[in-house]
Amino acid sequence: MNAPQPVIDVRGLTKIFGDKTVVKGLDMRVNQGEIFGFLGPNGSGKTTFIRMLCGLLKPDAGSGTCLGFDIASQNDRIKPHIGYMTQRFSHYEDLTVRENLLFIGRIYGVPDLDRAVAACIERMSLGRYEHQLAGSLSGGWKQRLALSACTLHSPRLLLLDEPTAGVDPGARRDFWDEVHKLAATGVTALITTHYMDEAERCHRLAYIAYGDLLADGTAEELIAQAQLLTYAVSGPGLSPLGERLKELPGVDQVAVFGTNLHVSGRDGEALERSLAPFMAEPLTFRRIPTTLEEVFINLMQQGRKA
Amino acid sequence: MNASGVFSWRRFKAVVAKEFVQMRRDRLTFAMLVVMPLMQLVLFGYAINSDPRHLPTAVLSADNSIFSRSVTAAMRNSEYFDILRVVTTRAEAEDLLRTGTAQFVLTIPEDFGTKILRGEKPVLLLEADATDPSATSNAVGAFKEAVRRALDRDLAGAFGNLASSDMAVDLRIHAEYNPEAITQYNIVPGLMGTILTLTLVMITALAITRETERGTMENLLSTPVSPLEVMIGKILPYILVGYIQMTLIMLATRFLFNVPMHGSLVLIYSLSVLFIAANLTIGVTFSTLARNQLQALQMSIFFFMPSMLLTGFMFPFRGMPAWAQVVGSILPLTHYLRLVRGILLKGDGLEQSLTHVWPMALIWLAAVVLGTIFFRRTLD
Numbered sequence: 077m078n079a080p081q082p083v084i085d086v087r088g089l090t091k092i093f094g095d096k097t098v099v100k101g102l103d104m105r106v107n108q109g110e111i112f113g114f115l116g117p118n119g120s121g122k123t124t125f126i127r128m129l130c131g132l133l134k135p136d137a138g139s140g141t142c143l144g145f146d147i148a149s150q151n152d153r154i155k156p157h158i159g160y161m162t163q164r165f166s167h168y169e170d171l172t173v174r175e176n177l178l179f180i181g182r183i184y185g186v187p188d189l190d191r192a193v194a195a196c197i198e199r200m201s202l203g204r205y206e207h208q209l210a211g212s213l214s215g216g217w218k219q220r221l222a223l224s225a226c227t228l229h230s231p232r233l234l235l236l237d238e239p240t241a242g243v244d245p246g247a248r249r250d251f252w253d254e255v256h257k258l259a260a261t262g263v264t265a266l267i268t269t270h271y272m273d274e275a276e277r278c279h280r281l282a283y284i285a286y287g288d289l290l291a292d293g294t295a296e297e298l299i300a301q302a303q304l305l306t307y308a309v310s311g312p313g314l315s316p317l318g319e320r321l322k323e324l325p326g327v328d329q330v331a332v333f334g335t336n337l338h339v340s341g342r343d344g345e346a347l348e349r350s351l352a353p354f355m356a357e358p359l360t361f362r363r364i365p366t367t368l369e370e371v372f373i374n375l376m377q378q379g380r381k382a
Numbered sequence: 383m384n385a386s387g388v389f390s391w392r393r394f395k396a397v398v399a400k401e402f403v404q405m406r407r408d409r410l411t412f413a414m415l416v417v418m419p420l421m422q423l424v425l426f427g428y429a430i431n432s433d434p435r436h437l438p439t440a441v442l443s444a445d446n447s448i449f450s451r452s453v454t455a456a457m458r459n460s461e462y463f464d465i466l467r468v469v470t471t472r473a474e475a476e477d478l479l480r481t482g483t484a485q486f487v488l489t490i491p492e493d494f495g496t497k498i499l500r501g502e503k504p505v506l507l508l509e510a511d512a513t514d515p516s517a518t519s520n521a522v523g524a525f526k527e528a529v530r531r532a533l534d535r536d537l538a539g540a541f542g543n544l545a546s547s548d549m550a551v552d553l554r555i556h557a558e559y560n561p562e563a564i565t566q567y568n569i570v571p572g573l574m575g576t577i578l579t580l581t582l583v584m585i586t587a588l589a590i591t592r593e594t595e596r597g598t599m600e601n602l603l604s605t606p607v608s609p610l611e612v613m614i615g616k617i618l619p620y621i622l623v624g625y626i627q628m629t630l631i632m633l634a635t636r637f638l639f640n641v642p643m644h645g646s647l648v649l650i651y652s653l654s655v656l657f658i659a660a661n662l663t664i665g666v667t668f669s670t671l672a673r674n675q676l677q678a679l680q681m682s683i684f685f686f687m688p689s690m691l692l693t694g695f696m697f698p699f700r701g702m703p704a705w706a707q708v709v710g711s712i713l714p715l716t717h718y719l720r721l722v723r724g725i726l727l728k729g730d731g732l733e734q735s736l737t738h739v740w741p742m743a744l745i746w747l748a749a750v751v752l753g754t755i756f757f758r759r760t761l762d
Contacts, residue, residue, distance in 0.1 A: 166600050
């Protein structure tokens with residue numbers, strides 16, 4: 077087996093709206109069959125980046141290839157092979173589920189369309205809603221329809237923009253199982269999300285904040301790169317405690333996790349020195365392995381400072 | 383699977399099929415498209431068709447013969463004219479006309495009666511405030527008839543030797559403020575083009591902006607579909623709607639307004655496709671420029687105004703200043719009005735109609751080109 081084929085390979089991709097640089101010189105490489113998680117706060121440029129990949133926006137600077145075709149000049153060659161699922165439901169609400177799929181299938185020229193649509197409806201368990209107007213579906217079923225529509229033509233690259241926002245956990249699980257099944261057949265997927273459990277299901281992750289790419293790698297790599305030491309605190313009066321801890325040297329961030337407070341810092345010694353005076357009844361302090369979530373909160377704060 | 387290409391028949395058919403389903407689902411809009419032309423036609427048609435009578439008339443008379451008395455009596459009897467007052471100076475008469483107090487001023491010259499008896503054909507002048515020509519045209523027609531009859535009767539009785547097939551007087555009618563009088567037959571066929579312009583430009587102007595507004599454009603743009611396929615695919619179903627509207631209007635024109643139809647219906651139906659397509663394409667072009675449906679709607683109304691005013695529908699084309707004629711001639715309605723009036727009223731055939739057809743074809747082509755250029759392939 078040769079070196080993995082890059083499906084997305086872009087350098088210095090930049091997009092400017094007015095006087096605002098939304099994406100700043102982004103480099104990214106995604107290999108074939110990878111599920112690539114794309115994270116970052118709202119308005120950080122994730123959607124803009126995806127739109128540049130599929131030809132919906134013209135980059136102001138930078139270059140690269142998508143599926144081996146130039147993103148600036150060979151859009152027409154790229155489009156037939158990508159499946160783009162927009163953040164907002166973008167199928168026809170006044171068409172039925174089946175009519176929407178037929179339309180998309182005809183646009184892409186899917187061979188033996190009737191059977192393909194029937195199979196797709198079967199696979200995604202959409203049978204019950206086949207003849208219902210898309211506009212009358214609930215959020216989870218709309219999302220299922222959208223995923224069906226963007227996979228109907230067997231694309232080689234899926235660009236999924238917050239596909240599971242506002243969807244219940246069961247539907248989210250089904251959705252990810254579906255994506256993993258597709259990836260196993262060689263389909264590459266670039267997925268944006270805000271959910272940590274979803275980030276953990278990606279092969280590789282990138283974190284973008286305010287146009288800058290802050291981190292890129294596997295979940296383990298990201299956690300290792302962050303070099304954070306984290307303590308979990310439990311006990312009474314955590315809110316005021318959190319406010320006080322934030323001010324102390326060595327404490328980079330304090331975040332509430334359920335009934336716990338997670339206190340993290342890059343400078344382990346300074347952190348422990350600051351926390352020492354508080355380590356007494358009724359509070360309990362526990363050193364815990366840093367999770368992705370702490371890493372991302374940390375990255376977000378860095379992004380804001382930058 | 384053929385990936386690229388400006389136009390693919392398969393994708394085009396997909397867009398058309400989708401549009402038909404959407405059109406069928408949108409019952410309210412479809413009903414509006416059918417009901418609106420009829421309503422407009424009835425409202426416009428009857429308002430214009432009204433045959434106003436008892437129009438205020440001033441008489442500037444310098445004669446007091448039996449003839450001048452019988453002319454004014456005949457006018458009154460026609461019911462079109464109410465003799466408001468008799469004035470003695472020209473200035474007074476002009477003032478009444480200008481202020482609109484009088485719709486007509488009849489000027490009877492000095493020695494009117496004597497001149498008739500001498501066979502000198504005195505001039506009888508009727509000045510009309512033809513600001514609204516449809517308000518005066520019937521009265522003007524009635525005037526001629528009333529004067530002729532009155533004088534014939536008088537002459538036949540007392541002065542039989544003077545009665546002849548010729549008019550005993552020289553009737554002159556000045557339609558002030560509007561040199562060309564439009565008859566109502568002119569207007570009802572014209573309404574067809576006007577109504578088609580309003581509804582068809584609007585319906586497609588909304589079509590693409592609706593996709594943008596509902597977010598479906600983002601999805602459409604990420605597929606291999608081309609601008610031309612989307613544009614023409616959206617236009618085709620509405621050509622059918624245009625024909626349904628046309629048929630309704632034609633039926634109403636014939637049976638509600640009894641407008642005579644001299645020319646060939648086949649000709650009018652087959653040539654109308656250009657006009658319908660041109661309007662639909664202009665609508666699509668607007669929708670590629672507008673950011674939302676409200677803007678699209680405003681643009682269609684912006685287009686509708688000159689179409690009403692500068693095409694010869696409301697005001698005679700030749701009466702407009704040169705610049706307005708230039709603007710008018712790039713509007714498809716100008717040419718369609720001539721086409722429809724030519725075929726319906728004059729019985730024009732294909733040969734005479736072609737002069738009005740090629741400008742419409744040109745406008746359509748220009749709209750297709752502009753629409754394709756302006757169609758946003760990206761979300762930039």
